[in-house]
Amino acid sequence: MTLSPILDAAPVIQAHVAAGLLAILLGPVALYMRPGTKTHKITGYVWVSAMAALALSSFAIHSFAVIGPFSPLHGLALVTLWSLWEGVRHARAGRIAVHRRIYMNLYWFGVIIAGMFNFLPGRAINRALLPDTPDTGFVLIALGVAIALLMVLRPTLRKLWRTSALHG
Incomplete structure (x- = not known):
């Protein structure tokens, strides 16, 4: 392991990596702790800020360009920014189940799955x-x-398993 590819990268890549690491680490804390607590809210706001920085910094990275300077990842960044706004909006309106579902999907699909593609050779x-x-x-x-x-x-899967166990 060597950190030189990151330390030698452009500052925007370094900021993108830092925001990504913060989002990866704080996501489970915010998502799986008791909702409504002060710690949950603070962690959540920091996570939302990290996700916004992650999405916004992606617009300055063009190493995977497909259409002009943009790639499908830039579309994901737009969806991320919209999802962040929607999650906050639903939380403020008291629609916590929707808020939770939006952020759960954003974490697993927008952070983990999209982040896994950083393991492509050459990245x-x-x-x-x-x-x-x-x-x-x-x-x-x-x-x-x-x-x-x-x-x-x-x-x-849990619901399907329970249903099949009851009827099997």
């Missing part, structure tokens, strides 16, 4: 964490996507 995270075996990134991507999908689908 700074891959070069930093897997300098000797960059193709291992494909295995990590598949594993990360599978875990994230299981976490998102877990409530549905």
Whole structure:
């Protein structure tokens, strides 16, 4: 492991990585702690700020350009910014279940699954964490996507299992 690909990167990439790490680490704290507490609210606001910084900084990164300077990841950044706004709006309106669902999906799909693609060979995270075996990134991507999908689908799978256990 070597941090030089990140430390030698442009400042916007360094800011993007820092915001991403903060979002990865704070997401579970905000999502899985008791809602409504002061700690939940503070952690949530910091997480929303990190996610906004993550999304906004992506517009200055063009290494994966497909259409002019933009890529599908920039579309994801727009969805992220909209989702952040919607999550706050629903929380303020007292629609906590919707607020929770928006942020749960944003964490698992917008942070974890999208973040896993930083393990593609050639990307700074891959070069930093897997300098000797960059193709291992494909295995990590598949594993990360599978875990994230299981976490998102877990409530549905649990209901299906209960239903089949009752009728089986």
